[in-house]
Amino acid sequence: MKIEELPEIEPNLSPADRGTVIHDILSTFYRRWRASGHTNVCRSTMAEAGELMRTIIEEELAGYRFRSPLWDATVNQMRGYDQTGPGYFERFLERESEEESSALVPSHFEFSFGMESDPSDDPASVVDAVELSGSGGTGRLRIRGRIDRIDLTLDGSFLIYDYKTGLSHPLYGDIEAGRALQLPLYLLAYESISANHGVAAGYYRIRKQVERRILLCDETGRSLIASRPRVSPDFAGTLARSCDFALEYIRRIRKGEFPLPHEEKCPNAYCEFRRVCRFDPYRVFECEEES
Numbered sequence: 001m002k003i004e005e006l007p008e009i010e011p012n013l014s015p016a017d018r019g020t021v022i023h024d025i026l027s028t029f030y031r032r033w034r035a036s037g038h039t040n041v042c043r044s045t046m047a048e049a050g051e052l053m054r055t056i057i058e059e060e061l062a063g064y065r066f067r068s069p070l071w072d073a074t075v076n077q078m079r080g081y082d083q084t085g086p087g088y089f090e091r092f093l094e095r096e097s098e099e100e101s102s103a104l105v106p107s108h109f110e111f112s113f114g115m116e117s118d119p120s121d122d123p124a125s126v127v128d129a130v131e132l133s134g135s136g137g138t139g140r141l142r143i144r145g146r147i148d149r150i151d152l153t154l155d156g157s158f159l160i161y162d163y164k165t166g167l168s169h170p171l172y173g174d175i176e177a178g179r180a181l182q183l184p185l186y187l188l189a190y191e192s193i194s195a196n197h198g199v200a201a202g203y204y205r206i207r208k209q210v211e212r213r214i215l216l217c218d219e220t221g222r223s224l225i226a227s228r229p230r231v232s233p234d235f236a237g238t239l240a241r242s243c244d245f246a247l248e249y250i251r252r253i254r255k256g257e258f259p260l261p262h263e264e265k266c267p268n269a270y271c272e273f274r275r276v277c278r279f280d281p282y283r284v285f286e287c288e289e290e291s
C-alpha cells in the first residue's frame with residue numbers, strides 16, 4: 001500500500017539542544033552588551049540589560065517550531081511566566097548584577113583553542129591546541145577546548161566560567177581528586193595563550209535556580225570577586241596536580257589500561273549481559289583486572 005511511517009516528532013528540545021540554546025543566548029547577550037559600550041551589568045542598567053536579553057531570547061527561540069505542552073513549558077521557563085516567576089535569563093542578570101563592582105569584566109565568550117572553527121566562536125579564538133607541561137617539566141600534553149566565558153581585569157587577571165545546564169556539576173573535591181580537570185586545565189591553557197594570570201574559575205548553573213559557584217580561587221581572585229569566594233588552599237598546586245593527573249591518564253590510556261573506578265556502578269540489575277560486562281565485580285575478579 002506504500003504507506004510510509006510518519007516521521008518521529010520531537011516534542012521539545014533535546015537536553016543537548018537546550019544547552020546550546022542557553023549558551024548561544026548568553027554569549028550573544030554579552031557580545032551585544034559589550035559592543036554597545038557597557039561593562040558589568042549593574043542595578044542601574046538592569047532594565048536595559050533585560051530589554052536586550054528579551055530580544056535575544058525571542059530571536060533564538062524563533063528558530064524552533066515545536067508544538068507541545070513540553071515546549072510551551074520550556075519557553076515559559078526561559079522567558080519567565082506569571083505563574084512560575086522570572087525566567088532563567090532574568091535570574092542570570094540578577095546574579096550578574098551582584099558583581100557590578102568587580103574589576104573582572106566579561107570579555108570573551110565561547111573562546112576556542114585548537115578546535116574546528118565555529119561561527120559562534122569568540123573572535124580572539126586561536127587555531128592551535130595548547131601544550132602544557134607536568135610539574136617539574138615532566139611530560140607534555142596538548143589540549144584543546146572551548147571556554148564559555150572569560151572575565152578580565154585591565155591588568156590581565158582573569159576568571160573562567162563554565163555554564164552548566166544539567167542538574168549537577170563537579171565540586172572542589174572532584175578537582176582535587178583528579179576527577180574534574182576542565183577548569184584547572186582551561187586556566188592553564190588560557191594563561192599560556194594570553195600570558196594573563198588566572199585567578200579563579202567556577203561553574204554557572206543555568207536552570208530555574210541560577211547559581212554561581214567559584215571552585216578555584218587565589219588571593220587576588222578573592223579580592224576581585226564581590227561575593228568573596230573561599231581561597232583554594234593550594235591554588236597553584238591544584239592546577240599543577242591536575243596537569244599531572246591528565247598526563248597519568250594519557251600514559252595509562254596508551255598502555256591500554258581502562259580500570260573501572262570503584263564508585264562506578266551500573267544501575268541496571270536485570271541486564272542480561274551482566275556476566276560479560278566489566279561492571280560485574282566477579283568478572284573483574286576472574287580477569288584479575290584492576291578495579
Ligand code: SF4
Binds near residue numbers: 272277
Ligand atoms: S552491559 Fe553492563 S553497563 Fe550496560 S546495562 Fe548491562 S550491566 Fe549495565
